[in-house]
Amino acid sequence: MSEQNKSIVQQAYDSFKQGRIDTLLSLMSDNISWTCRRLKAFPFGGHKVGLRAVGEFFVTLNNLQESLAFDIHEMIAAGDRVVALGNYNWRVRHTKREFTSDFAHVWTIRDGKAIVFHEYMDTAAAAMPTKKP
Numbered sequence: 001m002s003e004q005n006k007s008i009v010q011q012a013y014d015s016f017k018q019g020r021i022d023t024l025l026s027l028m029s030d031n032i033s034w035t036c037r038r039l040k041a042f043p044f045g046g047h048k049v050g051l052r053a054v055g056e057f058f059v060t061l062n063n064l065q066e067s068l069a070f071d072i073h074e075m076i077a078a079g080d081r082v083v084a085l086g087n088y089n090w091r092v093r094h095t096k097r098e099f100t101s102d103f104a105h106v107w108t109i110r111d112g113k114a115i116v117f118h119e120y121m122d123t124a125a126a127a128m129p130t131k132k133p
Contacts, residue, residue, distance in 0.1 A: 001080075002077035002079065005077050005082050005107075005109040008027055008109055008112065008113075008114065009075060009082045009109070009114070010072075011023075011027055012027050012107075013072055013084070015027070016070070021055065021058045024058075025055055027113065027114055028051060028054065028115075029113040029114060031049060031050055032048075032049070032054055032113075032116070033048075033115065033117070034053070034057065037119065037121065043064075044057055044060035044061055044064065064092065064093055064094070065090045065091065065092055066090065067088065067089075067090060068088075068090060069089040069100075070089075071086050072086040073085050074086075080109050081109075082106075082107040082109060083104060083105070083106050083107075084103075084105040084107070085102075085104055086105075087100065087101065088101060099125045101122035102121070103119060103121040103122075104121075105117065105118070105119050105120075106118045106120070
């Protein structure tokens with residue numbers, strides 16, 4: 001089961017990287033619980049529930065930030081949980097500032113669908129981007 005869950009999470013990341021958000025959302029439960037830290041640099045963060053809210057999260061994310069790099073270095077699975085460890089680099093579209101952070105994403109998979117997602121990242125890096133326009 002753990003390997004199947006890792007495969008679902010890998011499909012989610014592959015879909016995100018390819019810009020296939022509909023495919024990404026199809027891997028989630030209708031009532032997914034999605035949590036990313038809410039910061040000034042991340043006004044779209046916070047706790048979201050349901051596919052519509054998560055879909056809106058990705059629309060807003062794309063409108064405000066550009067992904068420059070998004071790499072998964074390791075996935076650890078146990079039972080219904082998958083932890084993805086990686087790093088990413090983003091550019092804030094309106095300021096052209098960039099930030100880089102390591103992250104840990106914790107997914108819960110049940111009946112072949114993601115039901116919980118929680119992101120842990122370097123909030124200081126996001127709050128204080130590294131490159132000026």
